[in-house]
Amino acid sequence: MLQIYCEKSQVQDGHNVLDVGCGWGSLTLYIAQKYSNCKVTGICNSVTQKAHIEEQCG
Numbered sequence: 001m002l003q004i005y006c007e008k009s010q011v012q013d014g015h016n017v018l019d020v021g022c023g024w025g026s027l028t029l030y031i032a033q034k035y036s037n038c039k040v041t042g043i044c045n046s047v048t049q050k051a052h053i054e055e056q057c058g
Helices: 002-009 026-034 047-057
Strands: 016-020 039-043
Touching: 002 026, 016 026, 026 039, 026 047
Parallel strands: 016 039
Antiparallel strands: none
């Protein structure tokens, strides 16, 4: 499903991607792993979700 989102959004390596309402970061993390030259910014208003995403990145 995440790949389908990327295809429909025409995400390409090197793009800047803004994921508004990123939740637990599934799409944000997927893009960061699959497209290593993308700059991905995820926005959520949950401290717990933010901590989870940062833990996965570091």
